[in-house]
Amino acid sequence: MLNQQSTIYIMEKSAVITPERNREKSKQRFLDAVGKILKTKGYAALKVNDIAATAGLDKKLIYKYFGGTEQLLDAYISSQDFWSNVKGEKVPQVINDGGKNFLTDMFLEQFDYVYTNKEFQKVLLWRLSQQRNSLKKLAEDQEANGEIILQNIIDPFFGEKSEDLRAVAAILVAGIYYLNLSTTYNGNIFCGLDIKSDHGREKIKHAISFIVDQTYENL
């Protein structure tokens, strides 16, 4: 009568949904829950109660394992590696076009990456909206990654005009981010182009390639 056990046993196939009593696995479940909520509801919905419910565990454990929601979020952020596609390691060994093709491909790839990766989109938004040190660190990591590429590819080729290409790159990266963020909530049309349609996205990609081309030829 007293203390009705809340653990639910599903008898079919002997599948048992029950806490695993494994600290590490439980921690991971909280981290996963953060990712899930972030992806589906955005950073504003990252509340302890919700996270605990999503993880299927008691919120008390968040305080026990991480110290609090803040630290859990920090742990989540540092557990992710969003810049894997823009890593310095990807810089090719042999470059004979000043890196034009490499840069173009990188921008185009990034354009699709941001488009498909909802979690990354939410992190971008999160970064714009919240003062959190771990998020700031994310931005710094990104800068550090980019810097490798810039120094290895752009600087040698453009010499003293390097900063001018950096400015073009900045506009491209920023544009790629915002275009994809914008279409999520604001609507699909931007400057009269449907950014969610294949046609619209092709036009944008074409423009990206064009801008890089022109920069290499006429800067």
Add this chain to the structure above:
Amino acid sequence: MLNQQSTIYIMEKSAVITPERNREKSKQRFLDAVGKILKTKGYAALKVNDIAATAGLDKKLIYKYFGGTEQLLDAYISSQDFWSNVKGEKVPQVINDGGKNFLTDMFLEQFDYVYTNKEFQKVLLWRLSQQRNSLKKLAEDQEANGEIILQNIIDPFFGEKSEDLRAVAAILVAGIYYLNLSTTYNGNIFCGLDIKSDHGREKIKHAISFIVDQTYENL
């Protein structure tokens, strides 16, 4: 003894801070309060209690005059004209360069406008983060404004290549937005350029001009 009046009278210079008992003026005070909070604390801080406190009036009036916080925010948005700087009326009568100078100036002006106008920045963020019809309508208004310019300047000059210039314009506008948003929270450095320094901003502006130039010459 009972019911101590909270209205505060400041005797100096006979300046009296007191509710004006004027519905329209009070409504305006609420709208102003929304703008003030938005500018200083961002859209997430737009709570009834805070808005009422900032306006110096009771929150009950928000329900009475607007119906609720939602409607107040809607009223605020429609009371503002955020696209005043990108209005179709600004299109010059005589164009002999295909609108190149006009477009360049518009982009450069927009770059500075977003940089200085904190309220506008918050609205951009707000639009990216919230599901609110009035915000979506804002985006549509913006599109409508831009469309006038695009149709009057770009379409006639670029003909069937019009969509390709629209794509370049989309990247530029989006880049201008994101670069300025990013530096507010993420840090000043973007692609190795200090977007808040005069030098960095000059480089970006130079890149904007360069991209428009190249588009007009080589698209």
Add this chain to the structure above:
DNA sequence: ACACAAAGTCACCAAATAGTGATATTAAAA
């Protein structure tokens, strides 16, 4: 089998927030 430490749950408190009924205040009409 037993003790015990770690995993996990639950009931509770405190603070913040949205919303409303009862009441007071005042400008202006009668």
Add this chain to the structure above:
DNA sequence: TTTTAATATCACTATTTGGTGACTTTGTGT
């Protein structure tokens, strides 16, 4: 002056959210 209707305030409730102490459950070593 009195009445009245609109303006405005206040005190209260309900809900949501973050946080914690006391408890139960369970795997493991003795």
